[in-house]
Amino acid sequence: MKKFTLRPPVTIATILSLVVLAAALAVLAEGIRTQSGSFRWVVHTREVLENVQSTIAHTSDAEAAQRGFLLTGSPGFLANYQQARDAVLPQVAEVRALTRDNPRQQAALRDFEDALRARFDLLERVVQEKQAGRPPTLATLESGRQLKERILALATSIRAEEQHLLRERQARVEEGRRELIAAFATTAGTGIALVVMLWVLSSRDAARLLARAQALSESEANYRYTIELNPQIPWRASAAGAIETFSDRWVSLTGQAREAVPGSGWSSAVLPDDRPAMLQAWAQSVASGEPFDFEFRIHAAGGQVRWMRSRAAPRRDASGAIVAWYGLTEDIHARKESELALGRRLAQIETIYRAVPVGLGLLDPNLRLAELNDALAELGSRPKRDMVGMALTSALPAPLGEQIRAVLEQLVRDRRQVSGIEFSSNMDRDSVRQRDWLASFYPVLDGAGLEGVVVALLEVTQIKAAQRKLIEANQLLEQRVEERTARIAEANAELRAFAHTVAHDLRAPLRNVEGFSTALLEDEGERMSADGRMFAERIVAAVVRMDRLITDLLAYSRLSRAELRLERVDLGTVVRTVLRDLEAQIAESGARFDLAWPLPAVQGNATILVQIVANLLTNAIKFVDQGVTPRIAISGSRDGRTVRLLISDNGIGIAPEHREHVFGVFERLHGHERYPGTGIGLAIVKKGLERMDGTVRIRNREGGGTTFELAMQAAD
Template sequence: MKRSAQQITVGLGVTLVLILANAVVSYRNILKVFENERWVSHTYQVLNELEATLSTLKDAETGQRGYLITGEEQYLQPYQSGIAEINTHIKSLKQLTADNPQQQQRILPLEGAIALKLSDLEQKIKLRREQGFEASQQVVRTNRGKQIMDGIRQQIADMKNIENQLLVSRIKESKANLQRTILTFTVATFVSLVLLGLVYYLMRRDRALRQQEAQKLRQKSERLALALDAAKMGSWDWNITTNEIFWTIYHEIIFGYEPGKPNRSYKEWADRVHPEDLPRVEAGIQTSRKDQQDFQTEYRVLLPDGSIRWVNSFGRFQYDAENHPNRMVGMLNDITDRKQAEAEIRQLNETLEERVIQRTLQLQEANDELQAFAYSVSHDLRAPLRAMQGFAEALLEDYGDVLDNLGEEYAQRIVSSAQRLENLIQDLLTYSRLSRADLQLKVINLTDVMKEASAQLEGDLKQQQAQVTITSPLPEVIAHRPTLVQAIANLLTNAIKFVDVGVQPEVQVWAEMRGEWVRLWVVDNGIGIAPEHQQRIFRVFERLHGIETYPGTGIGLAIVRKGIDRMGGQVGVESKLGQGSRFWIELKRGTGD
């Protein structure tokens, strides 16, 4: 009996040490989990505040653009509200990143850039009010506002990248701590149950010893419950045979029961699980039982007063000698605070998306009105323009013998000017359509595109006696065929037009692979472009020469850039004065290459 008592004592002692150690480790891990969850939520707040800062600034810029276009004060409402909100966002960012010196260092230049952007917006609004639409548009064309906004976007993107890295690290650490806690608790519980089984076996051999040790076991169980309560975790032991469940005190508190009842039933548990979640949870238990796998899920607990708590539950089955499940042990913890935080973040994201949609619709309406205005003006201009051109041509044909040389020159100038204006209107319409057209991209062959573009320019090529050399075969690219044909035709037109007097135009065309991209070169022997002007030439109405020297509308290369941009590509030029130009366009490589 003495030996049996010693064995029981050792078994209980080891069990208690294991339980207490597990409780301490679990408690520390849970604290880490809660701390990590808090930091995860904190990181989401920083990310949302960064996004809200950029969104507010975009709203302000959108309102300002609407006012510059229309001159109506109602479009300034987003701008005015944005100014009021932006300082609040910056202050909030400073408070949220007080723990992060790296982010704190980035906020000061960001704040300065935003102040510079707001100043730029205010300057354009003032010009629009005082000097009118054209004055404000001259400032807009400097592209200074876009450069400032691009810098702000990059600064915010850099800060978001840092926060996202922190978020990944914190989520990973939180999961690791939670898994470590669950594994440690489960293993310790399993070992404790094995030891308790051995004690029970010894107690059956000696009734007196069993009674004595039973008292010790109850004491140890109370200590286990206290340890779990201290860790703010609930634990249960479900006897599947008798359908009785032992709950720890904190488990009872979570489920809204008065603590202290020795045994509880499966029904008491099921009565408190939310009716919408109960079928799913019970199905998960049966699946785990059938597949002999651990059970883990999240579900809601519906209390008598109507309030709801969220719990994260983990359980493991035990089996008898015939491999039939006869017991399930597990643990759960209250995750209501975390769920509420997640819901708030989701609601904030939904609200943000709705605001973006509303602002986008407002901007689309303004763009539609502007497009309709441009279309109407261009068509209204064409009617009197054609009349002028027609009357001038009729004057030359019908009264050419009456007019002197000066009169014929005047009439011919009217015809030429009308034709130039017609070309300008047509190019403006083409550029406008590229901004709003829905381009269906597909795989096309560059060789076929070059043939079509050359065919369109056949008359000009013969008139200029231009030599165009194409290195075939050219690869396939992903593009919109009509848009690409027009872009290449414009590049070829420039190549044969901007040459010195008496020089025969020579153009070379070839392509090269650059990873997933294809770069098409159009190289000429023309007059060249100074480095300081090589970006200007792709803007609308940017001309480097007088129309008397080199005719054109000043929109051709702008159409090229707009078209290539809409197809997801890039365009550029390499040139020196007097040494010709090397224009290039890059598009995604076709799948067949």
């Protein structure tokens, strides 16, 4: 056995290795110590963030428990509130202790603690007021909201500062980690390099032989893996063309038995339609020595048909004689299917290109026709072959070609598409018939500039003629509408005058009937029979009802035609006015009102609003079951630019199926005998709101009754 001894270079290299390794280990130890300190700071920062989050959570728990106590009065909520409150300030103290090295955070924590103390003082005061039976004031609630926002803002600021510190410290940790890895890698690399150097120095010849053996083994392994893993199928054939070796992928792809492939057995997997041509091409290549390249189809193992491509080239000896063939077979099914699909698609496009009634053409960079379809050739009145190579402006009839010239010049200059351009001209100078076209031009660009222009030209003569007729018809229609509108306005004016005259003429005899009936009751009532007196009283009641009906009809008519002046109106003033006007009716019915002051202001008309509210309150007082005291609630709210006025009652209610048509004129759900009225009140309500750009809808009221919701525009 050969004996290895240390030589002076090896000894020097060994000592140098130990020194370098010792220095590297010292640097590595220092890096570990620094990394440990940086990690402790990251943990410290996370503790601060967790404590701040816990403080906010305890504060939220205290507020939630306090709200629960205010809503329910439950001692359990009060105990939870006190428990959460007592946990907050110690948590803040813990955060202060953790951030004592940060003056900025200390200042923010002082403000944070002051805000928390003020918030809990306010919460405690609200609890005490609740225990004393006093509700919290709006000022108290607003102050609480502001304190809560300040606490959240301060907490956000503190968290942001700590998160900033956390990012910096994490960055230092990451930088230290990279430095530590680099130091470790350097140490390891240096050690490995020195060990390798020692090994090379001590066993140069043995390493050289081992390297050669490893290189040979690696080369063989690489070749084997390349053959086995290559998606292509490598194969080798003899000089006579018989297959000798091949990849197992051919067996797995075709399902052939391995022993059936050598020689010409492989050809049985080829489709019978392709097999003769392929064998002939292979025989010609073997005979001539020319490279082989052929596409064919095979029966795959799964039963499907797949496209393949085989290529082969000969290997020759020093004399030029062929000693073997080396080839590759690849699966090109996806590519071939794409090519076939592309061919079918191109054929479809070509069919559309030829059949579409739009003139299509491709211009070269010199704006000459390189290709065109039949529709464009028909427009030029020339055979297609004669138009190819002609300038488009010359190929088309002169009037149209001259108009297109300016558009093409603009396209060449701007390099942007020009679409939807309309052209009109007389194709035949002797003809007076105008023809119209719609054209679009699309530049074909590449990095070098303009490659061509795609032209699309559609004749729209019939469409334009129809458009012109439509415009004429619309103008005639507008003229007729204006004439009919004028006639309708005149008829409405006559109708208003007629309604006023009829109402006046009706009221005169009604007043006479009422006067005579009243006088009859007063003067002859004692001498009249019971039936006679009843009939006279019914006459008076009918006259009063008829007069009220005429009054409501005139009011509805005026509401429909009057010019309204919209201004700021206080709904509170409107409600007070109506209540004052209905004092007698309210006193007689004993009605009770629940008024939620203040009510918002709206953009409306005060007179109409008084009329609307009066109608709704009158109905609320009137439509109740016998023996029931009317109870009416009025409230208002504002949502953005919309004000909603709610009028709720405990009356007989309105069924859902009647809620739409009760707003119609003369629509009644009950007879005059039980609930007197004209049937116009709700129609006036709806019409008045519509004139002020408002709406009204009916909602169910919990416990019975009806709620009318009036939506109007809020005052500025």
